[in-house]
Amino acid sequence: MKLFFKLLFRNRLAALGAVVLGAILLLVIITPLLPLQDPDATATADRFKRPFSEGHVLGTDHLGRDLLSRLLYGTRLSLAVGFAAALIAATLGSGIGIVAGYFGGRIDNIIMRGVDMLMAFPYILLALAIVAALGPGLMNALIAVAAVNVPFFARNIRGITVGLAGREFIDAARLAGMGHTRIILSELLPNVLPVIVIAMSTTVGWMILETAGLSFLGLGSQPPQADLGSMLGEARSSIISHPHTSVVPGVMIFLIVMSINLLGDGVRDALDPRLRSGALSRPRAMTVVDRVGSIPQATDDLLAIQNLETEFHVEDRIYKAVGGVSLAVEAGECLGIIGESGSGKSVTALSVMGLVASPPGVIKGGAVRFQGTDLIGAPYETLRRLRGDRVAYIFQDPLSTLHPLYRIGDQLSEAIQSHHKLTRAEARKKAIQLLKDVRIPNAEARLDSYPHEISGGMRQRVGIAMALANEPDVIIADEPTTALDVTVQAQILSLLDDLRRARGLAIIFITHDFGVVAQLCEKVAVMYAGRIVEEGPTKSVLQAPAHPYTKRLIACVPELGGGRRELPSIPGLPPVVDNLPKGCAFAPRCEKAQESCHSGEVCLRGMGPRSVRCLFPEEAG
Amino acid sequence: MGGYILKRLISAIPVLLGITIIVFFIMSLIPGDPATAILGSYATPENIEKLNRDLGLDKPVVQRYFIWLGNMLTGDFGRSFSLNRPVIDEVLERFNATLILAGTAFALCSVFGILAGVFSAARQFGLADKVITFVVLIGISVPSFFLGMMMILLFAVNLRWLPVSGMYSIYGGGDLPDLIDHLIMPALALAAVATGVIARLARSAMLEVLRQDYIRTARAKGVPERQVIMRHALRAAMVSIIPVLGIQAGFVLSGAVYIEIVFQWPGVGRMLVDAILKRDLLLVQGGVVFVAACYVLFNILVDVAQSLLDPRIKT
Numbered sequence: 001m002k003l004f005f006k007l008l009f010r011n012r013l014a015a016l017g018a019v020v021l022g023a024i025l026l027l028v029i030i031t032p033l034l035p036l037q038d039p040d041a042t043a044t045a046d047r048f049k050r051p052f053s054e055g056h057v058l059g060t061d062h063l064g065r066d067l068l069s070r071l072l073y074g075t076r077l078s079l080a081v082g083f084a085a086a087l088i089a090a091t092l093g094s095g096i097g098i099v100a101g102y103f104g105g106r107i108d109n110i111i112m113r114g115v116d117m118l119m120a121f122p123y124i125l126l127a128l129a130i131v132a133a134l135g136p137g138l139m140n141a142l143i144a145v146a147a148v149n150v151p152f153f154a155r156n157i158r159g160i161t162v163g164l165a166g167r168e169f170i171d172a173a174r175l176a177g178m179g180h181t182r183i184i185l186s187e188l189l190p191n192v193l194p195v196i197v198i199a200m201s202t203t204v205g206w207m208i209l210e211t212a213g214l215s216f217l218g219l220g221s222q223p224p225q226a227d228l229g230s231m232l233g234e235a236r237s238s239i240i241s242h243p244h245t246s247v248v249p250g251v252m253i254f255l256i257v258m259s260i261n262l263l264g265d266g267v268r269d270a271l272d273p274r275l276r277s278g279a280l281s282r283p284r285a286m287t288v289v290d291r292v293g294s295i296p297q298a299t300d301d302l303l304a305i306q307n308l309e310t311e312f313h314v315e316d317r318i319y320k321a322v323g324g325v326s327l328a329v330e331a332g333e334c335l336g337i338i339g340e341s342g343s344g345k346s347v348t349a350l351s352v353m354g355l356v357a358s359p360p361g362v363i364k365g366g367a368v369r370f371q372g373t374d375l376i377g378a379p380y381e382t383l384r385r386l387r388g389d390r391v392a393y394i395f396q397d398p399l400s401t402l403h404p405l406y407r408i409g410d411q412l413s414e415a416i417q418s419h420h421k422l423t424r425a426e427a428r429k430k431a432i433q434l435l436k437d438v439r440i441p442n443a444e445a446r447l448d449s450y451p452h453e454i455s456g457g458m459r460q461r462v463g464i465a466m467a468l469a470n471e472p473d474v475i476i477a478d479e480p481t482t483a484l485d486v487t488v489q490a491q492i493l494s495l496l497d498d499l500r501r502a503r504g505l506a507i508i509f510i511t512h513d514f515g516v517v518a519q520l521c522e523k524v525a526v527m528y529a530g531r532i533v534e535e536g537p538t539k540s541v542l543q544a545p546a547h548p549y550t551k552r553l554i555a556c557v558p559e560l561g562g563g564r565r566e567l568p569s570i571p572g573l574p575p576v577v578d579n580l581p582k583g584c585a586f587a588p589r590c591e592k593a594q595e596s597c598h599s600g601e602v603c604l605r606g607m608g609p610r611s612v613r614c615l616f617p618e619e620a621g
Numbered sequence: 622m623g624g625y626i627l628k629r630l631i632s633a634i635p636v637l638l639g640i641t642i643i644v645f646f647i648m649s650l651i652p653g654d655p656a657t658a659i660l661g662s663y664a665t666p667e668n669i670e671k672l673n674r675d676l677g678l679d680k681p682v683v684q685r686y687f688i689w690l691g692n693m694l695t696g697d698f699g700r701s702f703s704l705n706r707p708v709i710d711e712v713l714e715r716f717n718a719t720l721i722l723a724g725t726a727f728a729l730c731s732v733f734g735i736l737a738g739v740f741s742a743a744r745q746f747g748l749a750d751k752v753i754t755f756v757v758l759i760g761i762s763v764p765s766f767f768l769g770m771m772m773i774l775l776f777a778v779n780l781r782w783l784p785v786s787g788m789y790s791i792y793g794g795g796d797l798p799d800l801i802d803h804l805i806m807p808a809l810a811l812a813a814v815a816t817g818v819i820a821r822l823a824r825s826a827m828l829e830v831l832r833q834d835y836i837r838t839a840r841a842k843g844v845p846e847r848q849v850i851m852r853h854a855l856r857a858a859m860v861s862i863i864p865v866l867g868i869q870a871g872f873v874l875s876g877a878v879y880i881e882i883v884f885q886w887p888g889v890g891r892m893l894v895d896a897i898l899k900r901d902l903l904l905v906q907g908g909v910v911f912v913a914a915c916y917v918l919f920n921i922l923v924d925v926a927q928s929l930l931d932p933r934i935k936t
Contacts, residue, residue: 113635113639114639116636117636117639117640117643118643120636120639120640120913120916120917120920121640121643121871121913121916122871122872122874122875122912122913122916123871123872123875124874124875124876124878124890125875125893125909125912125913126643126647128878128893128894128897128905128909129643129644129647129648129905129906129909130647131897132647132648132893132896132897132900132902132905133647133648133649133650133651133902134650134651135900136897136898209764212764213764213766213879216766216879216882217878217879217882217894218894218898219894219897219898232766232767232770236770236883239770239773239774240773240774240778240785243774246767246770247771250764250767250770250771253764253767254762254763254764254767257762257763257764258758258759258762261758261761261762262758281745281746281828282742282743282745282827282828282831282832283831283832283836283837285840285846285849350837353841355837355840355841357832357837380846384843384845384846385843386843387840387841387842387843388841388842388843388844389843392841392842393838393841395834395837395838395841397834400833400834400835401834401835401837401838402835402838403835403838403839403853403856403857404835404857404932404933405856405857405860405930405931405932406856414839414842414844415842415843415844418842418843418844418845418848419843450932450933452932452933466838466842469842
């Protein structure tokens with residue numbers, strides 16, 4: 001609750017709304033105590049006095065009545081009627097909603113049908129019908145506005161109640177022999193009340209506006225009594241000659257509604273946890289680059305990741321997702337990156353083409369060189385031209401990575417047309433060929449399917465076809481087979497392998513599965529807490545892991561036909577990368593850790609084609 | 622598709638019936654005697670009784686409902702006593718004017734609301750985003766009738782750019798440019814609030830969509846950012862924007878009542894208010910049912926549009 005108010009007031013606009021509304025409420029409460037003139041006393045001689053004239057700060061209206069006095073009494077009335085309507089609508093609507101949600105079944109069905117019918121009206125038609133039946137008058141306008149808003153509360157509160165009614169504590173209360181009334185009042189209501197209050201706070205502004213509207217139409221408060229709406233309605237005929245009579249009540253309605261809106265937004269933001277973490281910000285077209293330190297020299301690798309550092313800045317925390325990673329691939333080569341989830345392997349891969357979502361991602365250092373050109377900090381257009389054309393991605397879980405509303409053929413064609421000037425028909429022809437290349441049966445027909453209409457394995461093939469669309473030099477595959485079953489996985493892997501050999505593709509393959517690495521990659525890099533801990537030819541690393549982490553990781557893989565044995569899991573969890581320990585990141589989980597492991601920085605040291613980041617590497621053999 | 626539309630039309634029948642029931646029974650709550658209201662308090666008992674019989678008011682309420690419903694199905698909405706003409710003729714004529722006003726406003730708020738929301742989301746936290754957010758906040762807080770009055774003051778009285786009120790000029794005019802001249806202000810005033818609401822929703826829908834994996838895929842393919850926003854993100858965001866357009870259409874229709882009063886627009890809203898003040902209940906009843914039915918049918922159109930947009934909806 002304290003946090004709620006803190007958040008609410010950190011939002012400056014919401015605070016402004018609270019202050020304005022508070023001031024108006026205060027003014028309205030003390031109105032009868034103020035030395036004001038009688039709001040209904042007419043003085044025809046003094047009609048239409050301008051604001052700031054003697055004795056009338058805001059001037060007078062067409063009957064010479066003091067506008068300031070009328071404004072304050074009118075505001076008082078409008079607010080009272082609005083709040084009363086909100087209270088009535090909330091009570092009735094919530095009652096209906098709770099009953100429908102709690103009892104469910106046929107009662108729920110009948111009630112909600114009725115609510116749906118009421119909601120099928122534009123609200124004013126219903127309000128007008130009610131006022132027509134009851135006759136014009138402020139009381140009847142209040143009833144109409146309250147009635148119109150009942151369905152809103154009924155529907156919202158029913159939804160919440162349905163969720164609660166199935167919960168254990170309601171069952172427990174029922175088993176304890178409590179009656180329906182008692183369960184509703186003592187168990188359900190306290191849980192629903194906060195939602196009712198929030199719904200009220202967001203609709204009270206509406207109801208004030210709606211009652212003012214009915215009064216404006218002459219259907220609400222009747223003369224001489226005035227609320228803000230009827231003041232505006234009476235002033236309408238003199239708008240051209242004496243605009244101040246309409247501006248005064250109009251501005252007041254505006255201030256009330258705006259302050260309630262601001263406050264309501266603030267309340268909603270403070271209560272929505274997603275907004276609280278600032279997560280609802282839009283990722284930009286490319287990752288923000290803020291490099292400190294020197295930029296590594298160019299090499300002649302096809303694609304080289306050099307000392308890359310990528311961080312996530314969330315509020316005042318900094319997560320060092322990638323802390324100085326260097327990797328390189330040549331044409332026709334397959335490099336595996338392996339590690340647990342959260343080890344920074346995906347972020348490394350996404351950093352290459354500036355695809356790390358930012359905010360919160362920031363590339364803080366290093367370089368990514370494609371054929372010698374640095375891509376970090378390259379202009380957007382340079383990066384865009386390379387994306388999907390020279391360096392293509394295959395993502396995990398193609399159900400969420402393919403656009404759900406476009407046909408597969410259109411998504412493939414788009415990949416081609418983003419880089420080549422082709423007509424629709426040509427692109428379509430090429431798309432068919434691509435689907436055939438990844439061995440999708442019946443390619444022509446599949447082109448017109450939507451992603452949700454085909455199987456997971458097929459979708460993954462589409463993802464691969466899309467990556468191949470422009471015959472790239474490098475493919476970065478981020479766990480492309482994790483979501484698939486084993487047979488499909490084997491097919492996809494052999495497909496990738498064939499393509500690599502046939503086209504001389506370089507592949508960076510990210511996975512947490514040593515079996516996949518062994519099958520596909522010549523080289524492997526093992527990542528832990530944002531750094532490479534071991535690197536080398538796959539065979540040699542698998543046979544003789546040098547880093548204790550690699551060794552333990554390999555030991556975790558069950559062997560097929562190896563009989564039942566105990567699989568040794570690694571105790572503890574990977575460290576959170578916002579507060580890395582000094583020294584070796586794995587040391588806290590390592591059996592062999594010594595004093596020196598915790599003290600200084602541990603470097604990646606080379607031993608021939610292999611390198612390892614460990615002070616006490618495992619002995620070969 | 623045809624089957625889906627038919628299914629939605631059939632499912633609208635109970636809703637339409639429900640509307641007639643609700644309206645009829647609200648109207649039958651009227652305290653006092655409608656015949657007295659029509660004839661005035663000096664009418665003789667014989668006259669009142671005769672009128673009651675003529676209007677069918679001597680029959681039980683349920684029976685009266687079915688007579689009324691049956692008549693409506695044949696196009697007979699009764700006769701307005703204050704205008705002395707068939708209700709349906711008056712409603713159709715007035716509804717035409719409302720449709721021009723509300724339809725224009727709806728088109729304006731849809732187009733500008735979505736554009737503003739998209740632009741705002743694409744420039745999140747930028748100057749344009751802040752300006753749009755501020756304007757939108759003002760827009761959704763000004764009551765449309767007050768905005769309309771202020772527009773008259775500024776554009777018609779002070780600047781003399783546009784006519785003060787009405788639908789056509791009294792002398793000359795009557796052609797399309799004249800209509801447009803008269804339409805600009807009320808349509809803008811009516812569209813303001815809905816534009817703000819739609820812009821806010823479109824902005825948050827876009828922000829939500831832009832975080833999705835398939836947007837990253839589009840970027841990874843090298844799709845130009847403009848196209849990522851206008852094609853990939855907007856198309857997906859429309860799935861959550863369209864239902865709100867349907868709801869906002871109801872608010873535009875509601876707001877038209879105020880705007881028609883402010884601008885003396887000869888629409889169905891003004892007719893209803895006049896009818897209520899004159900206690901011409903058959904006219905109110907017929908007008909409400911007719912407009913509500915149109916709104917229900919419009920919402921079917923919205924659903925159909927939604928199903929065309931989203932292939933995942935089973936048609």
